[in-house]
Amino acid sequence: MTSLDPVLDKDGVRLTVEDAVATVTLTNPDKRNAQNxxxxxxxxxxxxxxxxxxxxxxxxxxxxxFSAGLDRQAFTPEGFDGEPSFIDLARGTDAEIDASIAEFQEAFTWWRRNDIISIAAVQGHAIGAGFQLALACDLRVVAQDVQFAMRETALGLVPDLTGTHPLVSLVGYARALEICATGRFVHAEEAERTGLANLVVPGEELDAAVRDLSAALLAAPRDAVNETKALLRGAAGRSYDEQRAAERAAQGRRLRDLAGLAD
Known part of the structure; x- marks a missing residue:
């Protein structure tokens, strides 16, 4: 597929596909790509x-x-047209609140699937839900003007859109707690130093840097990359010996595949 006609274009989200690379674009710059x-x-x-x-x-x-976070209209009694407000959600049962948040989280969970590698190209503000959306991706290439911040606690809330796990994994518990509890900005230099950013570039070079990274990631065979990603993602939850066993099993599958003996 080489056409750049949108596969999806609705509600502030556009999906285009060119060969092996898909691009998901947030398309409401007038509201700094606020989320709803x-x-x-x-x-x-x-x-x-x-x-x-x-x-x-x-x-x-x-x-x-990139995204200035949740649209504050969600906190008003009126909410969005045809949608419940947060006040409406709060009136639900525990099970109803849990189900609603689980549905919201679906937007943030698929980016780490083992069959793809996701790259967030981040410029300017990435606040709250915007920060968590960038954290949902495997890799982050950021512009020098990037401003990450987790502002949920300042609103009396917690980060609940899957961002806490990758944040702790990247920067450690103590720094993650300090970032979330203070709501302060994390700028480009700190983001690169602490592992939040894989690469920092001038804003005008952001798209080119992402293209170069994409090309480098596509150079290796897909199945080998997918197996490697699965190994790395699962490493934190395995013991040393369990990870050794997982490596052996994955390599066995690769050897059989290369020899033409795969099932």
């Missing part, structure tokens, strides 16, 4: 709409900001 429930549903749909040929998914935001 409809956008989250569209992001989840984008994940379900990926053709099987896709190996790389690039996530980007139009305009000066």
């Amino acid at each position: 429930f409809a956008l989250w549903r569209a992001l989840a749909q984008a994940g379900r709409s990926l053709p099987g040929s896709v190996r790389i998914v690039v996530l980007r935001g139009e305009g000066k900001s």
Whole structure:
């Protein structure tokens, strides 16, 4: 597939596919790509709409900001047209609240699938839900003007869109706690130093840097990359000996495949 006609274009989300690379773009720059429930549903749909040929998914935001976080209209009694407000959600049972948040999280969970590598191209503000969306991706290439912040605690909330696990994995518990509890900004130099960013580039070079990284990731055979990603993702949850066994099993599959003996 080489056409750049959108596979999906709705509710502030556009998905295009060019050969093995898909691009998911947040398309509401006038509101700094603020997020709402409809956008989250569209992001989840984008994940379900990926053709099987896709190996790389690039996530980007139009305009000066990647995403300034949740649209504050969600906190008003009126909420969004045709949607419940957070006040409405709070009136539900524990099970109803849990189900609603689980649905919201679907927009943030598919980026780490083992059959793709996801890259967030981040410029300007990536705040709250925007920070968590960048954290949902495997890799982050950021512009020098990037401003990460986790502001949920300042609103009396917690980060609940899957961002806490990758944040702790990347920067450690103590720094993650300090970032979340203070809500302070993390800028490019610190992001690169602590592992939040894989690469920092001038803003005008962001797209080119992501293209170069995508090309490098596509150079290796897909199955070898997928097996390696699965090994690395599972490493933290395995003991040393369990990881050794997982490596042996994965290599056995690769050897059989290369020898033409795979099932």
